């Protein structure tokens with residue numbers, strides 16, 4: 001697609017979908033209408049990533065901090081989540097998309113929680129793309145929960161402190177089966193990570209666009225991917241060293 005090199009696509013794309021409220025304000029609409037419009041962008045991005053052959057797509061849909069928003073906004077978002085999952089299930093199955101969730105999903109309202117689990121189970125056999133929704137998610141909370149499990153395993157002698165490596169900690173996170181993101185896109189011009197995949201983003205390329213999430217479409221995604229493909233990921237090495245490495 002228009003200059004994209006298939007071999008150089010990110011294996012894992014993560015997105016902070018931001019700007020629904022500002023989009024709505026610009027149009028004199030309610031914040032909730034901004035979230036409704038934002039779902040269209042979710043559909044476009046999921047479909048495009050699947051078409052392109054991106055293997056892992058992770059969307060930051062709701063943070064732990066977002067629980068502190070007005071009650072009516074929170075409950076509208078939970079309702080939208082449930083409706084989105086119900087509506088998209090057939091399409092996910094048709095397109096071989098496996099849904100996963102990360103975050104403190106037990107704190108979701110029961111209806112949304114059950115629909116989520118149901119969708120995760122029904123798509124568990126799909127292997128075309130892994131779509132991960134970060135819900136009630138906080139990177140620090142994730143790390144703390146990983147630590148709790150790790151400390152418990154140290155106590156019952158399943159692991160020795162000297163054996164702990166980066167890989168060990170990665171394996172205690174709920175992202176353990178997912179490679180680290182290669183590219184993070186954040187919409188709405190905010191230059192921050194907002195407690196997203198803190199551990200996993202150690203070497204992620206970051207792309208910020210001024211476009212607000214409800215207006216983020218296929219062209220914007222392609223533009224971000226082209227920008228990513230033009231970068232040199234050095235991982236601490238020099239350009240000369242990279243030039244000598246076999247691909």
Ligand code: IPE
Nearest residue numbers: 017018019020021022023061
């Ligand atoms: C992102 O849009 C959606 C969620 C965080 C759930 P916002 O609702 O944060 O939009 P702004 O930042 O207020 O424009």
Ligand code: IPE
Nearest residue numbers: 016017018060061062063194
């Ligand atoms: C980050 O957006 C969380 C999601 C996109 C779900 P926020 O709008 O909550 O982030 P801040 O508050 O601007 O950092």
Ligand code: MG
Nearest residue numbers: 018019020021
């Ligand atoms: Mg925001």
